[in-house]
Amino acid sequence: MVDASVAKRLVQAIIDNLPEPVPGKRPVHTIGIGVKGEFVASDVARTYCIAEHFKGQPVPVSVRFSNGLGGLEQHDGWSDVRGMATRFHLPDGRGTDLIATTLGEFFVRNVEDFFEFADVAKLEKYERRAWWRKLGDLLQLKVPPRNPYPNETVSVDAGALRYANRHRFAQLGIFQVSLIGAPVSYARASYHAVHTFWVTGSDGARRPVRFSWQPVAGVRNTDPKAVPRDKYLFEELKNRLRRWPARFMLMMTIGEAGDALDDPTKPWPGTRIRVVMGTLTLIKVAEDQEADGERISFNPCRLVPGIEVSADPILEARLGAYEVSREMRGGCPFRWR
Amino acid sequence: MPGDEGLLDRVVDWLPKTLVFKRVASWTLVPLWARLTPVKPLPGGPHLSFQHGDNVQCMMNLIMPLKVKSPIGRAEAALAIAQNKDAIFAGLNNVGTVHFARFVIVGDNICMFSVYDGDFTNYIRDFIATIGSVFNAVVELVEGGDDVIPCEENVEAFIQWVHERDLYQVPDTATDFLRDQEALNGEGAVSGNDDLTLLPRKLVLQLRANANVSLGSGYRAYPGFSVAQVRKQLGLGW
Amino acid sequence: MFDLADLQGNILRGYTKKPHVRYLILEVADPIAARRWLAASVSGRSDGVPQITTGNWGANRPDTCFNIGLTYEGLRALGTPSASLEMFPNEFVEGMTARAWKLGDVGPSAPENWPAPFNEPKRIHLIATIYAENVEQLDEIQERALTDGRALRLLAIREGCSFPDDVVHFGYRDNITQPRFEGVHDPERYPDKQPRAPLGTVLLGHPTNLEGLKWRVPLPAALGHNGTFNAFRVLEQDVAGFEKYLDRAASDLLEHPQVEELLPHGAEEKIGKGLSRRAALREIVAANLCGRWRDGTPLALSADAPDPKADLTDFDYVGESRCPYGAHIRRCNPRGGQIVQRVANNSRRLVRRGVPYGPAYDPAKPGDRDEPKRGLLGNFIGASLGAQFEAMSCDWLNLGLQDPRITGSNDPIAGANDAGTSWFDLPLKSGGSIRLRGLPQFVRTRGGAYTFLPSLSAIRFLGSPTI
Known part of the structure; x- marks a missing residue:
């Protein structure tokens, strides 16, 4: 385990880069909404993974969707990473989590990278680029940086770009963040668990895998040219679920020898075997948002027999960092199985 | 004030979306930058990989300009395929590694698109051995084809000829496209001074050098399985 | 019919009576002197440069054999016309090295990890092979080959020595089957269920196994005709790791519910005299992998x-063959068995010439950290x-494309296996199988080169003062 002081420093580095700290709340993914639903594993899931929630019986779940931005300001319409944290409530009272975001690949490989990133990609003043510099970009066949959103005064974009130019491993993640956009609904985005996990099948075979949630309703972003709205995602989800449940397919990609097993910056190609592990049906927005959203302390390493963490150093670091963050805001403690 | 949203600013935001700007840039900026920062065309075919998933369901995308650029030339190509239906099925069954093959006429080109398992040269070589006559009938109608037919007697040259016409497969991720360019230029794997904002220009210039490309490496519904695995699992024999 | 005397002798002969083999890895120092050296190697004079052993020994078996292969860089360095x-x-x-991804030379086998001289492939121009009965003969021939220091520069040597009874490092008997050729071998003398291979399998300018297909013969004919190509490979073998894996697999199998089907109680003795159940299972695994x-x-x-009475080569994989689909020899040469690429049956055959290097593994001292390096110096010859x-x-050894039951697995012995994902199915009599994993x-590749094995006419052509 990454030692506690490193975990503290990680969380502190994130907090230090916030416009203003929000005591008692998550430092990033601060704004979120808890939803109740049910997960039913596919008929083949158990052959690949013997974990309880893949056995086929319906499993109640709590999901928290969130905007990646840290702080209490809500900017649903800004281009931003979205989170989908899922807690499976198993029959024996235990829980297991799957934490995913709309970002397919992470931008740092390990804790050291992260500290350097936090150092380089600080919040900086963000201004509209002068017209003559934009013109210069066009003449060089470059795309000028986006205009700031209304009320947006600071951003990490410039620092992140500097970091990416310095480190090729970071380029994919940072490039994807720059194009990620805003979903029209939390139920209309794909969410990726990014890290590699090892699953054990009914025949005892262990396989390296990566998980993604794919929305049955399809992926759809807002028009990037339109003026972004600040608050619509919660209301949209409430209305959607009042009418009809929203569903996600859980897809599991199986890695091969030679694939990056412990590096979340490296994608796996689309040529890897992909298995349908089950369907998540979201039924309603939780009435008690405090209990069924804000107070749930998710942890990507909260696993049950049948799934194990890989040697991914970021995954390992998240175990401790999520706990530190949980302690700081007084959330429910991590319970070992 | 440069930071304000003034008229000029709005004009510059609007400008790149206009057809006029795109046309003018295509005539002026693109050739200029192509001169200043020359780009080599990236090689066609699947990316070299040792991994299993990458070596089944590989794509071949050939666009071959017809010698006779008229309805007559196109009809000749249509006939060449139609007349060889039996041979094509026999080849498909005996070579056993082709998921599907399609012939398409686009403009005055005959295109052959296929999805196959295993190594490209083995795939073409096996087809030369079984239905070389079909290749000959098609390639005979194509510009530059005379040099490599009959394919049975020009095996190495024929395979190379096909490979050279196989479209570049733009990777699924933009950064892999950059890595392809770096590899082609023999640049090292690590760098401290990239400029990611040059990506759009690099793409434009590559598409100038390589006018026809395949976008992405293909989107597969059941990746990782060979023809024979699918046939076996479905109980169709292989 | 063609003249055996125009071929280098190692193409059709194994030189099996000469256990000591040395490879001289050479760089052309001066093209003119090197060409003179080539001319001398076919001059018929017995004092200077060793004479190339041809396919026709006449009445007298030579004491030593000497053959050469040229890389593309070597042909260029000699001044071969463009x-x-x-x-x-x-x-x-x-x-x-440029074909590494096709050959499975990735990860620990990747050319970037090859030691000298294979880390500078462009400097490898000529690989000369000496076969002899003893090391003194090797030394003598080497000295004669290198007397003219202006011609060739020695970059490195690799040396091996056959073990008794054709046993190789993993403990199997090797060097059993070679393709027999139409017009060369008498089918009566060599019982073999495989059809005799057309000469074009191993010589340029002759019909190949693929109907109507001919490989391009580099011109002039004197250069290309009757030449062939060789993949020279230095393959390091982890015998300790192999034996350890057999231990592990046997232990796992002992616990397996179907082990009785694999090895009925009381049948251990048939596998080998005095073998324990565990030891017998080890042998069963070893046999199936190979x-x-x-x-x-x-x-x-x-x-x-x-079965000591069983013929070693006279078989085919037809009908209910109980050789695993993924077994090493079946993957490398599926013979007439059902394969996906029907047209490729018998078309990818190779002449194999291998010799072990390094000391034999001593099972009495297993698992030592400083196991000496050992492996195979292999030659895989084909037109x-x-x-x-x-x-x-690429298709058979590594991808397993030839049979849907093995597709996605590597060759269990020679493949670039990764313990995290590798698997191998042990067939059971009932038709089921037990999957071995991990x-x-x-085998790791530690060097190699593609060489052209020129005919004697080609050596004369290349040896002329002006090519």
Whole structure:
């Protein structure tokens, strides 16, 4: 385990880069909404993974969707990473989590990278680029940086770009963040668990895998040219679920020898075997948002027999960092199985 | 004030979306930058990989300009395929590694698109051995084809000829496209001074050098399985 | 008919009576002197440069054998005209290191990790091979080969020595089957269920196994005709790791519910005298991974136990063959058995010449950290590297494309296995199978080169003062 002081420093580095700290709340993914639903594993899931929630019986779940931005300001319409944290409530009272975001690949490989990133990609003043510099970009066949959103005064974009130019491993993640956009609904985005996990099948075979949630309703972003709205995602989800449940397919990609097993910056190609592990049906927005959203302390390493963490150093670091963050805001403690 | 949203600013935001700007840039900026920062065309075919998933369901995308650029030339190509239906099925069954093959006429080109398992040269070589006559009938109608037919007697040259016409497969991720360019230029794997904002220009210039490309490496519904695995699992024999 | 005296002798002969083999890896120092050296090697004079051993020994068996292969860089360095160079096939021009991904030379086998001289492939121009009965003879021939220091510069040597009874490092009997050729071998003398291979399998300018297909012969004919290509490989073998894996697999199998089907109680004795159940299971695993028992008995003929009476080559994988689909010898040469690429049956055959290097593994002292390096110096000879050696390597050895039951797995012995994902199915009599997992990589490539084995006419052509 990454030692506690490193975990503290990680969380502190994130907090230090916030416009203003929000005591008692998550430092990033601060704004979120808890939803109740049910997960039913596919008929083949158990052959690949013997974990309880893949056995086929319906499993109640709590999901928290969130905007990646840290702080209490809500900017649903800004281009931003979205989170989908899922807690499976198993029959024996235990829980297991799957934490995913709309970002397919992470931008740092390990804790050291992260500290350097936090150092380089600080919040900086963000201004509209002068017209003559934009013109210069066009003449060089470059795309000028986006205009700031209304009320947006600071951003990490410039620092992140500097970091990416310095480190090729970071380029994919940072490039994807720059194009990620805003979903029209939390139920209309794909969410990726990014890290590699090892699953054990009914025949005892262990396989390296990566998980993604794919929305049955399809992926759809807002028009990037339109003026972004600040608050619509919660209301949209409430209305959607009042009418009809929203569903996600859980897809599991199986890695091969030679694939990056412990590096979340490296994608796996689309040529890897992909298995349908089950369907998540979201039924309603939780009435008690405090209990069924804000107070749930998710942890990507909260696993049950049948799934194990890989040697991914970021995954390992998240175990401790999520706990530190949980302690700081007084959330429910991590319970070992 | 440069930071304000003034008229000029709005004009510059609007400008790149206009057809006029795109046309003018295509005539002026693109050739200029192509001169200043020359780009080599990236090689066609699947990316070299040792991994299993990458070596089944590989794509071949050939666009071959017809010698006779008229309805007559196109009809000749249509006939060449139609007349060889039996041979094509026999080849498909005996070579056993082709998921599907399609012939398409686009403009005055005959295109052959296929999805196959295993190594490209083995795939073409096996087809030369079984239905070389079909290749000959098609390639005979194509510009530059005379040099490599009959394919049975020009095996190495024929395979190379096909490979050279196989479209570049733009990777699924933009950064892999950059890595392809770096590899082609023999640049090292690590760098401290990239400029990611040059990506759009690099793409434009590559598409100038390589006018026809395949976008992405293909989107597969059941990746990782060979023809024979699918046939076996479905109980169709292989 | 063609003249055996125009061929280098190692193409059709194994020189099996000469256990000591030395490879001289050479760089052309001066093209004119090197060409003179080539001319001298076929001059018929017995004092200077060693004479190339041909396919026709006449009445007297030579005491030592001497053969050469040239890389593309070597042909260039000698000043071969570009019109001729352009006619050589791509894979040979690019060289073995450029084809690494096709050959499974990735990860620990990748050319970037090869030691000298293979880390500078462009400097490897000529590989000379000496076969002899003893080391003194090797030294003498080497000295004669290198007397003229202006011609060739010695970059490195690699040396091996056959073990008694053709046993190789993993403990199997090897060097059993070679293709027999139409017009060369008498089918009566060599019982073999495989059809005799057309000469074009191993010589340029002759019909190949693929109907109507001919490989390009580099011109002039004197250069290309009767030449062939060789994939020279330095393959390091992890014998300790192999034996350790057999231990582990046997332990796992002892716990397996179907082990009785694999080895009925009381049948241990048939596998080998005095073997424990565990030791017998080790041998069963070893036999299945290879497709032969360690004594060479093919599983295709005797799947339950080694049989000294079984013919070693006279078999095919038709009908209910109990040789695993993924077994090493079946993957490399599926013979007439059902394969996906029907048209490729018998078309990717290779002449194999291998010799072990390094001391034999001592099972009494297993698992020592400082195990000496050992492996195989292998030559894989065929008229088309692309259609034979590479086709076999990438589609069959590595991808397992030939049979849907093995697709996605590597060769259990020679493949670039990763213990995290590798698997191998042990067939059971009932038709089911037991899946073994966790096979590590047993063989690592430590060097190699694609060479052209010129005919005697070609050596004379290349040896002329002006090519």
